[in-house]
Amino acid sequence: MSIEMRAFWAALFAGCFVVGATFLLGKLEAPSPGASKLPAEAPPALNSEIAEGGKSYQYSCARCHASDGYGNDKQNVPSLVDEDMSDGEMVVEIEYGENRMPSFDHQYDLKQTQSIVRYLRSLD
């Protein structure tokens, strides 16, 4: 087998390996959907976080997603209650936006964004 062919097989293996290994690591590292959902009775510190998230939600999100979080069918705005995205995905979506939804990364830091997600989880 020529050096080019040997290199081809090694390259094919290396390319598949790095992508496969990244996804395997992703499976191990990513929080599973709902893994960080709050218990039925959240401790006081978390309750204050939920309250903080609720304030931010009402200020920035309720106009489109409705104050109860159930969205607006007529305007095709999705409900955020019982959302099956993971917490991490929701954080990314709030920060970077999607389709008609603007990004909020300049308005809220990570902690504030997480508190909005916790608030939405509390509505589930």
Added chain:
Amino acid sequence: MNSHKFWTDLHGGSTHFPIALLIGSFLFDLIGFYVKQDKASRDLHSAGYYSLVLGALGGFAAVLSGAMLTQWQLMGHGRLLLHHKFVWPAFGLLTALAVWRIMVQDKSTRRGFGVYLVVAAITTILMAISGYWGGELL
């Protein structure tokens, strides 16, 4: 500095290395492939080789920082999903190209290098589109 800002800044900076170096590497090699003078061709291929290897190393930094930034959401939704649909094939191909070049060095045939250039062109296009969608996230 909080860790989220650290990963955002690191990803924003490191992600330009694989994009720019891959495009540079492809152009150096393409010109080197057609240049007639031996020395110029060798020098251009040498520049292409080092750009590719450094770009591949930069790719690992970009992928790691991006994964930390998105909390290991390797696909996601919306523009993030579009970014990822192009970035993963580009990352795999970039690594494969670098391994091929490191193993073959200057012992490739003209036909073999022609095939390499076609794959490098595809990888460059995928990387550029992925970079575009990454930029749209900002």
